[in-house]
Amino acid sequence: DIRYVSAYNNNLMFYSDLQNNRVCSVIGNGETRFDYKNDDKLKGAAGLILDESKNVYVCEKGANVIHVLSKSGILIRKIEVCSNPTALSVSKNKKKLCIVGGGRHVTNMADIYISL
Template identity: 30%
Template sequence: MLVSTTSYDTIDLPSYPWAVAKVDNNKAVVTFPELGIIKLIKFSKCMTVTNIKDMKVGKCCDGVAYSNNKLVVSYLTNSPSVKILDMSGKVWKKCDKDHHGKYLFADPRYLTISADNSVIYVSDMGKNCVIGLTFDGKVKAIYNDDQLKGPNGLTVDRSGAVFVCGRWSHNIHQLSPNLTKVKIVLDIKQGIKSPAGMAYCQDNSRLYVCKQYDDIKVYDLSLG
């Protein structure tokens, strides 16, 4: 499906950006792993950039999501973790080990939040799974599947369904809120190849899928 696009504004960046999350209708955050900062970018009603604020959050800050005035950030370090930060960048909670003292993550990448703002979903390429965490760091569910290889981008729809990119399996999986498999909604037959990032538009039921160094494809899920 082809859609028209418009570029409203551009800004010069100091390093490569990794992940982006919406804060509200005129604010977004972007992670810069090499610099260890998150930029909070504010837009005007006509979508021009009006203000940029840097938050120092530590290097290797990869994925980011927003919920209830908190930022949730994944860190790909020697001790991989997910941290919950306030909007000044101060750590509120660190999630890195289970109740047995073992590391929860191997290679945490992208994040999204459940529709009811109670669960953090994390794609872990090292463990080849999606992990669902409560905000106090407890594991609620884990999704593994032979048809999911290299989980990357995540998103949710209004009903709570979770969608995850299988980068190396060239598909998109739809999961229930408790991370049970519903179906594979898209695969290489629909032009899916090495999907890395994804976003869902609630207004038109469209899934926006991209891969690194390539274009964005749009799929209308309302068509089944």
């Protein structure tokens, strides 16, 4: 169930697969670069964005965590955030993440200052 896609250029794309608990990176011809999937690591991969270094920020829906992956799919760190993060964006000055989360009838928003 692919819901979120982010592209660095025509030859590098990242997507999250909510149902299969994974984040993948593919190149222009469809070849998989990495497949970040492990039930202990990521449950409910939702929104994702890229930073200028091609690191991938992925919402883990239901776990209150953002996974930060290197461009090769290696976990760099986890950032604790608001309840049920589902989408995120980065500020123009690249110093703040805006996280959107919540449940069926509740929406939470939080700005997190971070070194991207």
